Amino acid sequence: MSESQPQAVYLKDYTAPDYRIETINLRFDLDPEATTVTSRMEVRANYDPAEGRRPFVLNGQELELVSVSMDHDPVGDEGYEISDDTLVIPHPPAHFHLEVVTRINPSANTALEGLYVSGGNFCTQCEAEGFRKITYFPDRPDVMTRFTTTVVADRKEYPVLLSNGDRIDSGELEDGRHYVTWHDPSLKPSYLFALVAGDLACIADHFTTMSGKEVKLELYVQYGNEDKTEHAMRSLKKAMRWDEEVYGREYDLNTYMIVAVDDFNMGAMENKGLNIFNSRFILAKPETATDMDFVNIEGVIAHEYFHNWSGNRVTCRDWFQLSLKEGFTVFRDSQFTADMTSPAVKRIDDVSLLRTRQFAEDAGPMAHPIRPDSYVEINNFYTLTIYEKGAEVVRMIHTLLGPERFRKGSDLYFKRHDGQAVTTDDFVRAMEDANGVDLSRFSHWYEQAGTPRVEVERAYDAAAKQYRLTLRQSCPPTPGQPEKAPCQIPVKTALLSREGAALPLRLAGESQAGGSERVLVLNEPDQTFIFEEIPAEPVPSLLRAFSAPVKLEGGYSDEELAFLMGNETDDFNRWDAGQQLALRVIVRLIEGAPRELDRGLSAAFGKILADDRLDPALVAEALALPPEEYIAECMDEVDPLAIHEARQFVRIALAETHHEALAARYTALADPGPYRVEADAMGRRRLRNACLAYLVQLEGESERAFAQYEAAGNMTDSMAALVALVHNAAPRYDEALQHFYQRWHEDPLVLDKWFAVQAAAPAPGALERVRKLLDHPDFTMRNPNRVRSVIGAFVMRNPAGFHRDLAAYTFLADQIISLDRLNPQVAARMLDPLTRWKRYDESRRNVMKEELERILRVPRISSDVYEVVSKSLAA
Ligand code: B3K
Numbered sequence: 073m074s075e076s077q078p079q080a081v082y083l084k085d086y087t088a089p090d091y092r093i094e095t096i097n098l099r100f101d102l103d104p105e106a107t108t109v110t111s112r113m114e115v116r117a118n119y120d121p122a123e124g125r126r127p128f129v130l131n132g133q134e135l136e137l138v139s140v141s142m143d144h145d146p147v148g149d150e151g152y153e154i155s156d157d158t159l160v161i162p163h164p165p166a167h168f169h170l171e172v173v174t175r176i177n178p179s180a181n182t183a184l185e186g187l188y189v190s191g192g193n194f195c196t197q198c199e200a201e202g203f204r205k206i207t208y209f210p211d212r213p214d215v216m217t218r219f220t221t222t223v224v225a226d227r228k229e230y231p232v233l234l235s236n237g238d239r240i241d242s243g244e245l246e247d248g249r250h251y252v253t254w255h256d257p258s259l260k261p262s263y264l265f266a267l268v269a270g271d272l273a274c275i276a277d278h279f280t281t282m283s284g285k286e287v288k289l290e291l292y293v294q295y296g297n298e299d300k301t302e303h304a305m306r307s308l309k310k311a312m313r314w315d316e317e318v319y320g321r322e323y324d325l326n327t328y329m330i331v332a333v334d335d336f337n338m339g340a341m342e343n344k345g346l347n348i349f350n351s352r353f354i355l356a357k358p359e360t361a362t363d364m365d366f367v368n369i370e371g372v373i374a375h376e377y378f379h380n381w382s383g384n385r386v387t388c389r390d391w392f393q394l395s396l397k398e399g400f401t402v403f404r405d406s407q408f409t410a411d412m413t414s415p416a417v418k419r420i421d422d423v424s425l426l427r428t429r430q431f432a433e434d435a436g437p438m439a440h441p442i443r444p445d446s447y448v449e450i451n452n453f454y455t456l457t458i459y460e461k462g463a464e465v466v467r468m469i470h471t472l473l474g475p476e477r478f479r480k481g482s483d484l485y486f487k488r489h490d491g492q493a494v495t496t497d498d499f500v501r502a503m504e505d506a507n508g509v510d511l512s513r514f515s516h517w518y519e520q521a522g523t524p525r526v527e528v529e530r531a532y533d534a535a536a537k538q539y540r541l542t543l544r545q546s547c548p549p550t551p552g553q554p555e556k557a558p559c560q561i562p563v564k565t566a567l568l569s570r571e572g573a574a575l576p577l578r579l580a581g582e583s584q585a586g587g588s589e590r591v592l593v594l595n596e597p598d599q600t601f602i603f604e605e606i607p608a609e610p611v612p613s614l615l616r617a618f619s620a621p622v623k624l625e626g627g628y629s630d631e632e633l634a635f636l637m638g639n640e641t642d643d644f645n646r647w648d649a650g651q652q653l654a655l656r657v658i659v660r661l662i663e664g665a666p667r668e669l670d671r672g673l674s675a676a677f678g679k680i681l682a683d684d685r686l687d688p689a690l691v692a693e694a695l696a697l698p699p700e701e702y703i704a705e706c707m708d709e710v711d712p713l714a715i716h717e718a719r720q721f722v723r724i725a726l727a728e729t730h731h732e733a734l735a736a737r738y739t740a741l742a743d744p745g746p747y748r749v750e751a752d753a754m755g756r757r758r759l760r761n762a763c764l765a766y767l768v769q770l771e772g773e774s775e776r777a778f779a780q781y782e783a784a785g786n787m788t789d790s791m792a793a794l795v796a797l798v799h800n801a802a803p804r805y806d807e808a809l810q811h812f813y814q815r816w817h818e819d820p821l822v823l824d825k826w827f828a829v830q831a832a833a834p835a836p837g838a839l840e841r842v843r844k845l846l847d848h849p850d851f852t853m854r855n856p857n858r859v860r861s862v863i864g865a866f867v868m869r870n871p872a873g874f875h876r877d878l879a880a881y882t883f884l885a886d887q888i889i890s891l892d893r894l895n896p897q898v899a900a901r902m903l904d905p906l907t908r909w910k911r912y913d914e915s916r917r918n919v920m921k922e923e924l925e926r927i928l929r930v931p932r933i934s935s936d937v938y939e940v941v942s943k944s945l946a947a
Pocket residue numbers: 199200338340341342375376379398451454
């Protein structure tokens with residue numbers, strides 16, 4: 073935080089680093105209040121010294137400088153320049169050794185960036201720019217070096233001392249202190265550095281790689297949590313095997329360590345050989361974690377493991393390239409989860425996230441391309457756009473090339489760039505070069521923000537038996553980008569006969585049909601595709617499996633959507649047809665249509681509910697109405713209460729109409745056997761709990777939820793029942809809440825669920841309830857998971873509750889202002905709902921805007937909050 077206004081950094085200003093760090097030797101003398109860091113670097117000019125000497129600039133923030141010496145001679149303060157965030161050696165030689173000693177206070181580090189203390193243990197978080205809060209260093213990802221790290225600490229309090237790589241030395245020191253030295257043989261940027269010290273339990277296992285190498289696997293958790301690690305360890309081994317089989321990627325070091333900590337800003341961090349995780353993505357057993365938690369843990373463990381290649385061995389040249397590692401790695405982890413669970417369910421879940429949250433981001437004031445041109449605070453760019461849209465863009469390349477050619481491309485990418493810091497262009501070029509294809513049109517996906525729209529026009533010529541599909545693309549203006557160039561959009565397409573069969577497809581000019589599913593590639597603003605020998609007018613099945621992150625306007629009638637719900641052979645599209653139909657019905661109600669249940673929707677609902685040949689997990693997805701946030705996305709002016717009310721009307725009406733069938737399915741789906749976390753068992757629970765969520769809308773049905781709550785032997789069923797009771801303010805919901813608290817208040821992750829279920833309850837009075845939760849003795853602003861489970865759940869997952877009372881905007885601004893003093897990264901995240909102020913009616917809009925302006929007037933707000941607020945107001 074500084075007095076002057078934070079400045080933007082631009083991609084166009086990128087220049088290669090002036091100095092390379094050949095090696096770094098770090099020594100940490102750990103003390104919670106005063107840790108001394110000694111850094112010895114061998115430095116070499118990365119320019120031609122004959123052209124004159126250049127200054128050596130090291131980044132550093134919130135450091136106390138103790139001493140500097142060069143080539144073993146002390147450098148007095150005339151020999152360097154120091155500012156708030158740099159240390160500059162003005163005229164160094166072309167090759168030298170530099171020693172810098174600094175002191176830091178990890179226990180005062182509430183921003184959880186750099187070296188900090190969590191639960192009495194030391195841990196680090198360096199991505200993106202946390203290493204500069206540990207020591208002075210050219211803290212940028214294209215400066216890669218070899219690290220040797222000695223960690224010194226009190227043996228009794230910190231028996232476990234970890235850093236990246238291999239343990240090469242250890243020993244005892246005076247005063248009860250001990251040390252361990254680690255050497256990481258890989259070249260790595262500073263953001264992948266990690267250190268952990270504490271009193272932790274170690275769960276050990278091993279993995280034999282495809283070439284027969286033995287890797288030690290070590291999971292470190294707080295004592296008492298050892299019984300919640302089995303799933304994480306199993307997930308790690310599955311991920312390691314999968315990456316060998318699908319991408320040919322083998323693990324390189326001798327040990328893979330994962331440490332779980334309670335205080336963590338995000339999900340996890342892929343530090344080389346020493347991942348640090350939010351304990352939420354490690355700890356699980358059936359009594360404490362839901363099926364969703366189990367699946368997420370498997371996915372995050374895989375994601376961080378996959379980074380070892382896509383991110384660590386091949387890293388980013390600069391932070392504008394963040395999606396190079398994040399988009400690709402999210403794509404890889406989604407393929408993995410699809411393989412481990414159900415491809416259709418995974419696709420539906422991913423697309424829902426994209427359409428509800430990323431589309432909103434792309435239409436809001438923080439909209440940015442997946443390769444941004446500028447940023448003020450890089451921490452604000454760990455976004456759904458970089459991650460999820462970035463993954464969609466990689467997926468489109470996969471769709472265009474097909475799996476074999478994509479693999480050829482990824483092999484070349486890893487081989488060509490191993491040990492390098494590269495750009496998204498390098499990634500695309502490897503895909504092109506490996507396959508002799510031209511993806512130059514594709515670059516707009518990296519450069520342009522905003523969600524493209526694709527409008528469809530269809531025409532059938534019965535006499536010529538020709539079917540014409542005209543696809544028209546456009547992309548709305550976004551901040552700084554008024555005009556957009558056309559993108560390359562793969563539209564996976566089939567044509568369905570009125571009997572539901574996918575027709576053989578022959579495009580005009582082709583001599584024979586090439587299958588019944590084709591990827592039409594839209595390159596121009598509009599393009600017409602002509603299909604020959606189509607015997608009767610078909611129903612087009614477009615954008616199958618959501619083959620591009622666009623808003624498709626298919627021009628379907630209600631009847632066609634109902635037809636697709638019953639006949640579509642693409643699981644994703646069948647689900648989406650139902651979503652689109654339900655969306656229409658709800659929007660019509662909001663616009664004043666008479667309060668009656670749409671017959672087509674109800675009939676389709678009944679048919680799917682009764683079909684026990686369908687995968688229960690998919691049935692559960694199909695029965696769910698579009699989320700309120702998605703409905704909001706599809707409206708010009710958002711009225712959150714009207715959306716909630718209309719959606720509720722449809723939910724209750726469906727529950728009333730299908731009461732018996734829902735109850736029958738609920739009963740039939742009871743799992744008689746022991747609890748298993750496998751796809752089929754999870755699917756049954758998902759559907760059963762979806763039925764319960766409908767049933768509890770009805771008078772007299774709340775006892776069913778209460779009974780399930782009381783009988784549940786696992787967190788999935790227990791939580792589903794609790795949500796059903798609390799969110800409907802059903803009789804005895806308070807009793808269940810109290811019981812849950814008594815049973816679980818000592819388990820922080822389960823207690824987060826208890827807070828979140830209340831903060832997300834939509835009934836009137838939500839603001840008052842949330843205020844009370846903040847006063848609860850178990851609430852703390854210092855733990856990001858707790859903040860997310862109360863403030864985050866209220867402002868981001870409870871649109872009706874949050875927007876009911878204008879005072880909630882003032883409340884949120886107050887919370888952001890106090891949180892910003894502790895943890896700017898988390899504070900900036902909570903701003904999200906206020907940034908959308910322009911989407912609401914005048915009275916909401918005015919208060920939201922005033923609150924944003926008030927935040928901006930607070931002295932010394934962080935660059936994180938400053939950037940989001942100022943961009944929101946400027947847009
Ligand atoms: N790379 C980290 C995210 C770091 C966020 C820093 N603000 C986790 C991940 O994407 O795997």
